[in-house]
Amino acid sequence: MTGPDGIVLVTGGSRGIGAATATLLAQQGQRVVIVDIAPEALAGTQTMLWPDPFDVASETGVVPES
Secondary structure, eight states: OOOTTSEEEEETTTSHHHHHHHHHHHHTTOEEEEEOSSOOOOTTSOOEEOOSOOOTTOHHHHSOOO
């Protein structure tokens, strides 16, 4: 978890447990960015959506190319 000046990254944040976690953190005043394989914005929340598919199970999906 981060302090008040940090950003919380929630993987799988578009649905299910990830969406519930992102929503709760945003309600608590955290700055939240959600990522997902199939990204969808969370309506009614102050979360930021990473617009591209983000697969944490794929190293090439999360490590920038050199």
